[in-house]
Amino acid sequence: MTTTEPPTAAGPLDPSLRRRSRSAVARSSGGDRSLAVLVGLVLLAAGVLVALLSYGIFGAARAGRPLLDPMIVDWMRDNALAARLIAIAAGVALAVLGLVWAARSVRPEQRPDLRLEAAGDTEIVVLSGAVGEAVAEQAQALPGVGKARARMVGTTRAPALRVTLWLADDCHVASVLEALEAQVLAPARTALGLTQLPVAVRLELDNPPPPPRVT
């Protein structure tokens, strides 16, 4: 396979940089996924257990008892305080968990501004939109790139850049990536005074111009 050699001369690489660039590829859906699997698992287990109980696998006597078992009702009457506290705690826990989950999944992805170090008490803030626009504009001018989009992602403390390139179908992907690094990202880092900026690049195929209708 003839690919560009992975560079080793970039100096000691902080593994967190690689992680940041990898998580900048797209919005993470890990939280949503694990919660969906967890809730699904609970429902599946409860449903299967109740179905087995109902078909008398755990004994006919057990299956014949009422849903609201007198045993449990008696316990709740005897320990009214404990039963109520448990019920209230469960309700509050469910409410908090549900609200946190809903809020996390509808919250838009952050676009952190870049805070640069400057001498004295001055602080320079580069707005995320400015970085995105500048990088996208320059990337679009590269040969082989039809369209480009860039935005900041991550947090203010650990920002990263996400670049989407729509490539012409006959371009040489490796050289476009090299050009992006050499002509866009490296100057951007220099201009912003950053030593490191994790980047995630997404490659798409540009729609070719429509063929002439008369040949």
Add this chain to the structure above:
Amino acid sequence: MRVLLRLLAPVLGLALAAAGVLLAIEVVAAWTRLGTDQAGVIVPWPQWQAGLASTSWSEPLVAGIAIGTAVLGLVLMLVGAAARRSDIPVTAPRPEMTVTTSPRMLARLVGQRVRRGDDVAGADVTASKRRILVGAQGWGDLDGSAGKALRTSVEDTVSALLDDVPLARRPRVTVRLAQRRGVR
């Protein structure tokens, strides 16, 4: 699946929260109105209690609801498990750069290159991280040497393309031939 999960997640979260709030409110309401004949704030608990106490576990309705719940849980688990990204990693020129592409882009790229061949009448391509499946259509009888030539030319085209695109892992290429009837 990812879109479905994005829609489903807030709905599920809000449903959980609503159930929790309802439970807490009802218990507190019943607690503070001790002694009086409670009817519940929203949910008619006494009727529910009577109904639940007179229904046994072995009734078909209970089994049906349980099976429905289990199926719902299974579907939810499958949606959660299937909602992962299908990105194809591409070798990046720098270590703090991650480059990915989509199976759709790779399939379109392969399809465009393959269709440019003179002996190819049409092609459909499916791509994933591990495998590229090319269905190429040729004219005439493809059982003999013509078929072999077509297969070789398609394989060479895809191979040259994969040399060009620095995928982190070179996918296996499978070519299937089909005959297109009619005039060339």
